[in-house]
Amino acid sequence: MTDLDFAVTHRRLLHQIPETSMEEVQTTAHIIRFLDELNIPYERPLKTGVVAYMDGNSDRTFAFRADIDALPIHEGNNVEFRSRTDNRMHACGHDGHTTALMLFVQRCRILKERGALPHNVVFIFQPSEETAAGADQLLRSWKPVAKVEAVFGIHLMPDEDEGKVMLRDGAITASATEYRFRIAGESSHVASKHQGISAVEVLMHLSTQISQLQHFHLDGLNRNIVHIGSMNAGEAINTVASRGYLEGTVRTYVPGDLKVIKDRLQLLGETAETLFGAEVNVTFNEGYPPVMNDASLRNTVDEALRNMKVEAVDKEKPYLFGEDFSFYNKLAPSYFVFFGSRNEDKGYTGGLHTSTFNFDEKVLVDVADYYESILNSL
Numbered sequence: 001m002t003d004l005d006f007a008v009t010h011r012r013l014l015h016q017i018p019e020t021s022m023e024e025v026q027t028t029a030h031i032i033r034f035l036d037e038l039n040i041p042y043e044r045p046l047k048t049g050v051v052a053y054m055d056g057n058s059d060r061t062f063a064f065r066a067d068i069d070a071l072p073i074h075e076g077n078n079v080e081f082r083s084r085t086d087n088r089m090h091a092c093g094h095d096g097h098t099t100a101l102m103l104f105v106q107r108c109r110i111l112k113e114r115g116a117l118p119h120n121v122v123f124i125f126q127p128s129e130e131t132a133a134g135a136d137q138l139l140r141s142w143k144p145v146a147k148v149e150a151v152f153g154i155h156l157m158p159d160e161d162e163g164k165v166m167l168r169d170g171a172i173t174a175s176a177t178e179y180r181f182r183i184a185g186e187s188s189h190v191a192s193k194h195q196g197i198s199a200v201e202v203l204m205h206l207s208t209q210i211s212q213l214q215h216f217h218l219d220g221l222n223r224n225i226v227h228i229g230s231m232n233a234g235e236a237i238n239t240v241a242s243r244g245y246l247e248g249t250v251r252t253y254v255p256g257d258l259k260v261i262k263d264r265l266q267l268l269g270e271t272a273e274t275l276f277g278a279e280v281n282v283t284f285n286e287g288y289p290p291v292m293n294d295a296s297l298r299n300t301v302d303e304a305l306r307n308m309k310v311e312a313v314d315k316e317k318p319y320l321f322g323e324d325f326s327f328y329n330k331l332a333p334s335y336f337v338f339f340g341s342r343n344e345d346k347g348y349t350g351g352l353h354t355s356t357f358n359f360d361e362k363v364l365v366d367v368a369d370y371y372e373s374i375l376n377s378l
Contacts, residue, residue, distance in 0.1 A: 003103060003365045003368065004361065004362055004365055006099075006102075006103055006106065007099055007100070007103060007361040007362070007364040007365055007368075008361045010030075010034075010098075010099040010102055010103075011095050011096055011099040011361050011364060012081035012361075013030065013081075014027060014030065014090070014095040014098055014099060015081050015082075015083065015090050015095045016081055016082070016083060016084045017030075017084065017085070018070030018071075018083050018085060018088040018089050018090045018095070019048075019069065019070055019088065020069060020070055020071065020072055020088065020130070020131075021069045021127065021128035021129070021130050021131040021132055021134065022046075022047070022048060022069075022127055022128045022132060022134070023048070023069075024048040024049065024068050024069055024070075024127050024128075025048060027048070027068050027069075027098070028048045028049060028050060028068070028125075028127075031050050031068070031098070031102065031125050032050060034102055034105075035050065035052050035105070038105065038106065038109050040052050040053070040054060040105065040109065041053050043142065045138050045141040045142035046127060046134070046137060046138055046141055048068075048127040048128075049068060049124075049125050049126050049127035049128075049134065049138065050123075050125045051122065051123070051124050051125070051138075051142060052105065052122070052123040052125070053120070053121070053122055053123075053145060054105075054108050054109070054112060054117065054120065054121045054123070055112075055117075055120050056112070056117035056118055056119040056120045056121060057115070057116075057117060057118055057119070058118060058119045058120070059120070059146075060119045060120065060149055060378070061119065061120040061121070061122060061144070061146040061147060061148050061149060062119055062120070062121060062122070062148065062149055062150050062151075062152070062374075062375065062378060063121075063122035063123075063124055063144075063148045063150070063151040063152070063328075063331070063332070064101060064104060064121065064122070064123055064124065064151070064152050064153070064371055064374075065101075065124040065126055065135075065151060065152070065153040065325065065328065066094070066097040066098045066100065066101035066123075066124070066125055066126065066153070067094045067097055067098075067126050067127075067129035067130075067134070067324075068094055068097075068098050068125050068126065068127055069094055069127055069128055069129055069130050069134070070083075070088055070089055070090045070091070070092075070094060070095070070130075071088070071089055071090070071091045071092060071130055071353060072087055072088060073087070073088070073089040073091045073353065073354075073355055074086060074087045074088075074089065074355060075089040075091075075355055076350075076354075076355030076356045077350075077355070077356055077357075077358050079358070089355065089357075090357075091352070091353050091354060091355065091357045092130065092352050092353055092357070093155065093156035093341070093352070093357065093359065094129065096156055096341075096359060096361070096363070096364050096367075097154065097155070097156070097367075098125060099361075099364050100154070100364040100365075100367035100368050100371070101123055101125065101371070103364065103365065103367075103368040104123070104367075104368045104371040104372060105123050107368060107372055108121055108372075108375075118375060118376060118378070119375060119378060120146060121375065122144065122148060124138070124151075126138055129323070129324050129325075133287065133288060133324045133327065134324060135324040135325060135326075135327040135328060136324065136327045139327055139328070139330055139331060144331070147332075148331055148332040149332055149333075149378075150294075150297055150300075150332050150333050150334065150335070150378070151328040151329075151331055151332050151333075151334040151335075152297075152334070152335055152336075152371065152374055153325045153328070153334070153335075153336045154336065154337055154338070154339055154367055154370065155323065155336070155337075155338050155339070156338070156339055156341040156359060156363065157338035157339060157340050157341060157342075157352075158340075158341050158342050158348065158349065158350060158351055158352060158357060158359065159340075159342065159351065160313070160338065160340030160341075160342055161340045161342045161343070162340050162341060162342065162343050162360065162362075162363060163310055163311055163340060164310070164311045164312075164313055164339075164340035165305055165310050165311070165312050165313065165337050165338065165339055165340070165370075166313050166315050166337065166338040166340070167293070167301065167305075167312060167313070167314060167315065167335075167337040167338070168293065168314055168315040168316075168318065169293050169294075169295040169298055170292060170293060170295070171253045171290040171291065171292055171293075171318045172290075172291050172292075172293050172315065172318050172319065172336055172337075172338075173253075173288075173290055173291040173318055173319050173320075173321050173322065173323040173325075173326070173336070174225075174251040174252055174253045174290055174318055174319065174320045174321065174322060175250075175251070175252055175253065175255075175258060175287070175288060175289050175290050175322070176249060176250070176251055176287035176288045176321075176322025177249065177250040177258060177262070177284060177285070177286055177287050178247065178248070178249050178250075178284065178285040178287055179247065179248055179249070179250060179262075179265055179282065179283070179284050179285075180245070180246070180247045180282070180283050180284075180285075181203075181206055181244075181245065181246040181247070181269060181280060181281070181282055182244075182245055182280070182281045182283075183199040183202045183203065183233070183243065183244035183245065183246075183272075183278050183279070183280050183281075184199075184242070184243065184278060184279040184280075184281075185197035185198055185199040185202065185240070185241060185242045185243070185244065185276075185278045185279075186240070186242055186277075186278075187235065187239055187240055187241075187242035188239070188240045189238065189239065189240075190238045190239060190240065193240050196240030196242070197240070197242075197276060197277050197278050198240050198241055198276075199233040199234070199241040199242060199243055199244030199278060200233045200234060200241045200244065201276060202244055202272050202276050202278050202280065203231055203233055203244045203246055205272055205275065205276070206246055206268060206269075206272060206280075207228055207231065207246065209268050210226055210228060210248070210265070210268070211226075211228075213226045213261060213264055213265075214226055217260055217261075217264055218257055218260060218261070219254075219257070222252070222254050222257055223252075223253075223317060223320055224250070224251065224252040224254075224257050224261070224320075225249070225250065225251040225252070225320050226248065226250050226261055227248045227249050227250070227251070228246060228247075228248040229247055229248045229249060230245075230246070230247050230248075231244070231245060231246035231247070232244070232245055233245070249287075249322075250262075251320040251321070251322060252320075253290050253317075253318045253320075262284060265282055265284075266282050268282075269281070269282040287322060288322040288323060288324045288326050288327075289326045289327075290318065290326060291323050291325050291326040291334075291336050292326065292329055292334075293334070293335045293336060294329070294333035294334060294335060296333055297333055297334075297335040298335070300335075300374060300377045300378055301335055301337065301374070303373075303377045304370055304373035304374045304376075304377050305370070305373075307373045307376075307377070308366065308369050308370060308373055310366065319338070321352070323336070337370075339363055339366060339367055339370075340363075341359035341360070341363050343359070343360055346360060348360060
């Protein structure tokens with residue numbers, strides 16, 4: 001089986017069995033069967049996911065990570081390997097990330113059999129990247145058998161063409177912070193609506209003000225997202241709504257901007273109470289910090305990319321995605337890059353987290369090449 005055949009086979013099998021965060025049972029079983037066939041030792045720090053090990057020819061240890069979870073999205077691709085589960089899809093490419101790391105495992109196994117594996121390698125198949133910070137959970141539950149010197153990871157990027165690799169030192173993704181407004185008004189019959197306190201009115205005010213935060217209160221040269229993801233209110237068609245709820249996410253790579261946004265959201269809750277007489281509670285869930293690429297690893301990454309003869313593009317600004325690879329800098333210096341997967345000729349133009357995301361599996365062979373080149377450059 002060629003590397004491309006391997007990539008096609010495993011990626012398309014995984015694509016058909018998408019599982020959301022912390023539910024990746026079949027995916028984990030597939031990885032374990034593969035590891036068992038190669039007689040590679042592994043651990044199960046969490047109920048899903050796997051961490052595998054391979055001893056090399058030095059006392060140095062390096063880690064490579066893939067995320068394995070899918071999204072609650074109904075697939076729109078008309079392909080023979082489409083998702084078998086309604087409202088579940090690998091719409092972020094984690095089936096590809098997993099397959100590329102499996103291919104790298106196979107290559108390392110061959111090197112080890114030849115006595116040519118240069119260093120010890122840790123292969124992290126991590127659950128729950130999309131929600132609940134699986135990286136953080138794993139690191140709290142897992143103790144490496146040896147000191148890890150560096151951690152490497154990748155993400156497919158359909159906004160960039162195949163053959164390009166996007167990178168930058170320092171922040172390459174944004175922080176992700178969730179916020180929630182819970183509103184307690186006062187119910188009344190619609191015929192006596194003046195006697196009630198409408199949660200709908202409060203929501204209308206909050207949604208308008210939130211949409212203006214970037215324009216009026218933040219540096220226009222900085223890219224920030226203050227997004228409303230969901231809101232609801234009301235109990236019946238002829239009743240003043242007594243309860244309301246609004247939730248959203250904040251994406252920013254400037255810590256000072258995040259503080260401004262949180263302060264303004266808190267103030268909006270307080271002023272809404274004064275204006276409307278409702279009780280408004282604001283809470284925050286600190287999500288993923290920015291992925292911070294360690295500049296000390298840049299020469300290694302550059303050398304690996306030069307050996308592959310791909311186009312390395314140094315990004316001026318970080319992406320505004322959240323990505324829990326950021327937690328691995330607690331384990332060791334880390335570096336994260338984005339592999340372009342856009343191919344207009346083949347119709348691979350769907351964006352991340354959309355129902356039409358797809359890619360050519362040859363990109364996964366490139367990712368395995370990158371991992372192997374990294375290992376040989378260390």
